[in-house]
Structure formats: C-alpha cells, structure tokens
Amino acid sequence: MSFNLLKMYLHFTKYQRTGIFLLFVIIIGLQLFYWLSDFTISETKNPEKEKWLALQSQFDNEKMVVENNKPVVFLFNPNFISDYKGYKLGMSVEEIDRLLAFRKENKYVNSVEEFQKVTGVSDSLLNKISPLFKFPDWVQHKKEIKLYSNNDYAKKEFPKKEKFEILDINQATQEDLIKIYGIGEGLSIRILKQKEIMGCFVSMDQMNDIWGLSPEVIKELNNHFKVIIPSTLKRINVNEASLKELSQFPYFKYVLAKQIVTYRSMNGDFKNIEDLAKIKDFPVEKAKIISLYLEY
Missing domain, CATH: 1.10.150.320 (Photosystem II 12 kDa extrinsic protein)
Incomplete structure (x- = not known):
C-alpha cells in the first residue's frame, strides 16, 4: 500500500478533527469523574440508635463473662474429701481430721446426718455443702433391700468372709x-x-x-x-539442698525450687512446712505429704 493511499484514509476535515478531539476530552473527563468521585452511600447517623447499640454490645459482653465464669458443680462422695477439698468447702482442720480419723478405721458415712455427727460441722455449712453429696446407689436404696426373718437366716448359709492380709x-x-x-x-x-x-x-x-x-x-x-515409710528413705534437707536437688523433687518445679533458694538466702533457714507454705505457688494441698519427704 502506497503512502498516498494511506494518507487518503487518514485524512480528516477540520470539523471531523474537532469532533474527535471533543470525544477524547469527554472520555478523559468521564474517567477522571469515575476515579475521583465517592459513590459510597452515607448513612444518616442516629445518636439514639448508636447509644443503644453501644449498650447492647456492653450487655452482651457482660453476659458472656458471667456465663464463662459460672462455676461447674460436680457431685462427690463425702467419704473421700481430702484436706484441700475440705478447705475449699469451708471445713476447719479439726472437722477434716475427724473425718479422716473415721475413715482410717475403714468406716464410711452413709447419710448427711451421719456426716455431721462424725465431723461436727455446723448446720449452716452442712446446708451449704450437703446438696453436693452423692452417696452410692445401694445406700440410697437401702430401704428397698428385702428383710429376712430369723428362720430365713437359719435356713440359708452365707459364705464366710475371706480374711486378707493388709x-x-x-x-x-x-x-x-x-x-x-x-x-x-x-x-x-x-x-x-x-x-x-x-x-x-x-x-x-x-x-x-x-x-x-x-x-x-x-x-x-x-x-x-x-503405707510403712522405710527407714532408708533419704529425706531432702531443704536448708542445705542445692537448686538442682530441689528441682529434681517431683513436687517441686524449677521455678518453685528457685523461689525456695531465694527465700532461704534472704530470710534464713526454714523451720517447718509452714515456712515453706509462705512461698508463692507452693502446693499447699500437698503440704502434709511433702513434709514427710523433707527435713530441716
């Protein structure tokens, strides 16, 4: 194709060139309008509505906190209350010791009334903790057990209870x-x-x-x-043991052992388990057991 033929196709009149120029101007103007304009719909703010939404959000958060902090209540057999469990229930040391002494005789409390008789807890505390008690099914249905007459016992032979060595x-x-x-x-x-x-x-x-x-x-x-504690038990001298020796004791972790060493260096030797219990994060619920492994 020759240059003259190409020039003939691309030749525009004055009015055509003006029209093309105006078309480009309109296109560029529309593009700038599109990119520079904000087409988001602005919502009219209602102060009362915003205040209500803020309060509703606060109510929802407080309700969630209350539900998360709601304690889970588990029923338990009062015959197996430990020192720590009794302390959490509000029992005194004497009341807990009475129950433990009763259990050491291989005896069990089978009712709320018998629990109070053995431990000596007050009526107010008993009313508070007794709904959490759960006795074995055979205790609850004791009245359903068939009563035998003397003749029945005479006719029926019961096997002798096997004695075993403890x-x-x-x-x-x-x-x-x-x-x-x-x-x-x-x-x-x-x-x-x-x-x-x-x-x-x-x-x-x-x-x-x-x-x-x-x-x-x-x-x-x-x-x-x-349990018979052997005489060969090597107790830990808590006033002389190193940080490594204390941290190797199963009831102590490294952080607690370090706190024991620091407390000992600042306040002097420990005299008893009560002094150790003053240290932060000390497992007080295991204090009686831990004390049997230590010496001062």
Whole structure:
C-alpha cells in the first residue's frame, strides 16, 4: 500500500478533527469523574440508635463473662474429701481430721446426718455443702433391700468372709497389685513407676495423684494396702539442698525450687512446712505429704 493511499484514509476535515478531539476530552473527563468521585452511600447517623447499640454490645459482653465464669458443680462422695477439698468447702482442720480419723478405721458415712455427727460441722455449712453429696446407689436404696426373718437366716448359709492380709504398698509387687479388682498390667506398672520416682510412698493419699485410678479402685487399694515409710528413705534437707536437688523433687518445679533458694538466702533457714507454705505457688494441698519427704 502506497503512502498516498494511506494518507487518503487518514485524512480528516477540520470539523471531523474537532469532533474527535471533543470525544477524547469527554472520555478523559468521564474517567477522571469515575476515579475521583465517592459513590459510597452515607448513612444518616442516629445518636439514639448508636447509644443503644453501644449498650447492647456492653450487655452482651457482660453476659458472656458471667456465663464463662459460672462455676461447674460436680457431685462427690463425702467419704473421700481430702484436706484441700475440705478447705475449699469451708471445713476447719479439726472437722477434716475427724473425718479422716473415721475413715482410717475403714468406716464410711452413709447419710448427711451421719456426716455431721462424725465431723461436727455446723448446720449452716452442712446446708451449704450437703446438696453436693452423692452417696452410692445401694445406700440410697437401702430401704428397698428385702428383710429376712430369723428362720430365713437359719435356713440359708452365707459364705464366710475371706480374711486378707493388709500389705505394705512400698513392698507390693506387680502380682500383688494385679489381684486388686480394676488394676491390670498397665496400672500396676504405673503405680510401681510412681513409687520409683518418689523413692517410696508416704501416704495412701498419693494414689489420687496416679492417673487412671478410679475412686473405686483407690478404695480397694486402701482396703488391701497401707503405707510403712522405710527407714532408708533419704529425706531432702531443704536448708542445705542445692537448686538442682530441689528441682529434681517431683513436687517441686524449677521455678518453685528457685523461689525456695531465694527465700532461704534472704530470710534464713526454714523451720517447718509452714515456712515453706509462705512461698508463692507452693502446693499447699500437698503440704502434709511433702513434709514427710523433707527435713530441716
């Protein structure tokens, strides 16, 4: 195609050139208008509506906090109240000790009235905590048990109750533990491993620290075993032990051991477990057990 032919196609009159120029101006103007204009719809603000929405949001947040902080209540058998549990319930040390002494005789409270008779708790405290008590089903349905006459007892022969020897838990073998109903190979190994870590058991309450033991199994263990602290138990001298030695004690963590060493260096030697309990994050619920592993 020659240059003259191309020039003929691209040749515009004066009016055509003016029209094309105006068209470009309009297009560029519309583009600038599109990019520079704000097409968002502005909503008319209502002060009362905004105030109500703010209050509603505050109500929702407070309701959520209350629901999250609502305590979960669990029923429990009062025969297995520990020192810490009794303290949380509001019982005094004397009341807790009465219950523990009663349980050491292998006796059980079977009613709210009997619990108050054994512990001596006040009526106000009893009314507060008794709704949380849960006794075994056979206690609740005791009245449904059939009563036999003397003739029935004379005719029926009952098997004699088998007597068993109460063993020292620190001398128990895996075979001894497996004889307990509810304990298999896995749980027996776990109990022996815990005894190895601690050096020995100093209280049957330590069974509650072993994962996987149900209250029923712990009850059977208490019926068949007792604790005899061996004379070979190497106690930790809390006033002389190093940070490493204290942190290796299972009931102490490194942070707590460091606080013990710091407190000891600033305030002098510890005299008893009460002095140790003053340290922040000390497991006071385990104080009686811990004290049996220490010396001063």
